[in-house]
Amino acid sequence: MRRIALPAAIVALIVLAALILPALLPWSHDAIDWDHVRAPAGSPGHLLGTDELGRDRLARLAVASRITLLVALAAALVSMIVGIAWGMVAGWAGGRVDEAMMRIVDVLYALPFMFIVIVLMVVFGRSILLVFVGIGLVEWLTMARIVRGQVMTLRQRPFVLAAQASGAPVRVILWRHILPNIAGVALAYLTLTLPGIIMIESFLSFLGLGVQEPLTSLGILVKEGADDMDVAPMGLLVPGGVMVTLLVCLTLIGERLRDRFA
Amino acid sequence: MRALILRRLFTAIPTLLLVLLASFALMRFAPGGPFDGERPLAPETRAALEAAYGLNLPMGEQFALFLRRTLTGDFGPSLVYRDFTVTQLIADSLPVSLTLGGLAILLALVLGLAAGTLAALRPGSWADETLMLGATLVTALPSFVTGPLLALVFGLWLGLLPVGGLGDSLISAPQFWVMPVIALALPVAGAIAKLARAGLAAALAQEHIRTARARGLSTGAIVLRHALRPALVPVVSYLGPAAAGLLTGAVVIETVFALPGLGRYFVQGALNRDYPLIMAVILLYAALIIAFNLLADLIYGWLDPRSRA
Numbered sequence: 214m215r216r217i218a219l220p221a222a223i224v225a226l227i228v229l230a231a232l233i234l235p236a237l238l239p240w241s242h243d244a245i246d247w248d249h250v251r252a253p254a255g256s257p258g259h260l261l262g263t264d265e266l267g268r269d270r271l272a273r274l275a276v277a278s279r280i281t282l283l284v285a286l287a288a289a290l291v292s293m294i295v296g297i298a299w300g301m302v303a304g305w306a307g308g309r310v311d312e313a314m315m316r317i318v319d320v321l322y323a324l325p326f327m328f329i330v331i332v333l334m335v336v337f338g339r340s341i342l343l344v345f346v347g348i349g350l351v352e353w354l355t356m357a358r359i360v361r362g363q364v365m366t367l368r369q370r371p372f373v374l375a376a377q378a379s380g381a382p383v384r385v386i387l388w389r390h391i392l393p394n395i396a397g398v399a400l401a402y403l404t405l406t407l408p409g410i411i412m413i414e415s416f417l418s419f420l421g422l423g424v425q426e427p428l429t430s431l432g433i434l435v436k437e438g439a440d441d442m443d444v445a446p447m448g449l450l451v452p453g454g455v456m457v458t459l460l461v462c463l464t465l466i467g468e469r470l471r472d473r474f475a
Numbered sequence: 476m477r478a479l480i481l482r483r484l485f486t487a488i489p490t491l492l493l494v495l496l497a498s499f500a501l502m503r504f505a506p507g508g509p510f511d512g513e514r515p516l517a518p519e520t521r522a523a524l525e526a527a528y529g530l531n532l533p534m535g536e537q538f539a540l541f542l543r544r545t546l547t548g549d550f551g552p553s554l555v556y557r558d559f560t561v562t563q564l565i566a567d568s569l570p571v572s573l574t575l576g577g578l579a580i581l582l583a584l585v586l587g588l589a590a591g592t593l594a595a596l597r598p599g600s601w602a603d604e605t606l607m608l609g610a611t612l613v614t615a616l617p618s619f620v621t622g623p624l625l626a627l628v629f630g631l632w633l634g635l636l637p638v639g640g641l642g643d644s645l646i647s648a649p650q651f652w653v654m655p656v657i658a659l660a661l662p663v664a665g666a667i668a669k670l671a672r673a674g675l676a677a678a679l680a681q682e683h684i685r686t687a688r689a690r691g692l693s694t695g696a697i698v699l700r701h702a703l704r705p706a707l708v709p710v711v712s713y714l715g716p717a718a719a720g721l722l723t724g725a726v727v728i729e730t731v732f733a734l735p736g737l738g739r740y741f742v743q744g745a746l747n748r749d750y751p752l753i754m755a756v757i758l759l760y761a762a763l764i765i766a767f768n769l770l771a772d773l774i775y776g777w778l779d780p781r782s783r784a
Binding site for chain 2: 320329331408412415416419420422432435436438439442443446449450453456457460461463464465468
């Protein structure tokens with residue numbers, strides 16, 4: 214567990230800051246301080262300065278991280294539930310059912326995925342959480358493949374055969390014997406799904422399709438910073454740095470968990 | 476080999492059709508339409524426009540018409556860029572995107588294979604750990620962060636490279652391509668480095684490599700002649716997903732660096748409900764991904780003769 218401790222601590226720190234900071238700061242993320250527009254970092258009252266509209270950068274960063282994390286978690290949970298359910302049914306049923314279910318996964322893999330997300334954005338528009346439920350529903354493919362593979366090996370194992378022989382119903386076998394054994398791998402892939410979804414969210418926000426004002430997200434902050442980088446490079450460097458740290462740490466945790474369980 | 480190509484082309488057709496049908500349906504059942512401007516149109520005007528573009532026909536007929544047209548290479552008129560046909564728009568922008576994507580995948584292969592080989596030669600060493608941490612780092616770096624960062628450092632602060640655009644022509648201005656290609660290639664290079672390292676480390680641990688070593692072959696000859704070929708198999712199977720990743724990455728990179736490529740039509744087309752344009756772009760994207768997967772399978776068969784059955 215030691216190789217996971219450092220990145221996990223950094224992620225925990227970011228999560229904690231995103232949860233607590235907005236309550237501690239005197240400025241909300243969309244309040245305008247008319248007297249201090251474009252304040253440099255370190256000005257009194259504005260630790261990271263203010264942006265071109267006089268909004269406190271630190272407050273915006275905290276709220277943005279909070280929304281990015283929330284949305285990623287929601288989408289990743291949906292993808293995990295759908296992926297596990299699909300993979301367990303396919304892996305347990307085997308034969309034709311398995312063949313058909315995995316062909317569907319193959320075809321969905323070949324879809325130009327970003328387009329589906331863009332259309333989802335257009336259809337669901339205002340409700341950001343719904344959109345990420347949508348992303349989660351499209352992002353379950355890898356999880357389904359992994360879980361199916363695990364279930365196929367598990368169902369040959371003696372303890373599963375014993376449970377079957379003793380007449381346990383399928384529901385109980387899947388829930389009590391299979392699920393706990395795929396939990397580790399599922400957790401590893403859940404961690405690996407998170408950075409992917411954060412990237413999709415930021416990608417969409419960067420193109421102006423994701424989270425809408427007055428809400429903000431890391432993608433929006435990076436976009437704003439990139440538009441304004443010749444005047445205020447910190448506006449790009451700080452949110453970009455937080456996002457990259459988050460992505461790298463989550464990827465490292467996920468990879469190391471996967472190496473452990475798979 | 477020919478049988479494989481034929482079989483894959485045969486399965487590619489239903490996949491493409493499914494992709495087109497799904498995108499057509501999603502697009503059409505999404506609210507909004509191409510003529511919803513700032514100012515609402517008079518009902519007669521709207522009806523006339525819809526009739527002119529054949530949007531008043533039943534959905535099934537419209538889809539059939541689209542398929543018939545596509546088979547003749549005609550994607551129809553753009554509903555938003557009124558003076559252009561979709562074919563013209565694509566002919567102008569596709570070369571830019573193909574150059575960007577092609578250069579990026581070449582760079583990613585070179586960087587990734589070099590880093591992966593170096594790391595695999597000394598597993599567990601300091602160089603291995605550093606290179607693999609670097610690979611994780613660049614894989615996790617989104618292109619919309621690296622793109623602006625590169626532009627900030629090399630374009631604005633150091634003034635070495637142009638911040639965006641293409642200048643007057645493609646060939647005379649290689650400096651315009653440097654940053655977009657690097658920003659697009661880095662995540663793919665990281666993934667390739669990891670796959671190459673894992674594959675090569677496994678290949679180097681095998682018996683025939685030990686034999687080659689015992690017979691006094693140099694490390695270079697062992698890697699190039701005996702180990703690299705099987706080690707490339709996982710890298711090649713990654714090419715399909717890599718193509719998909721490059722295509723989405725290119726949308727952002729073309730926006731960041733103001734390149735006149737296909738990517739902007741993808742987003743703009745969906746937002747504007749420019750049905751013929753978006754269908755053409757999706758068809759191209761899907762065909763590219765399928766082509767890359769086929770290419771990967773062909774190289775796969777060449778690398779690993781056992782899979783040719």
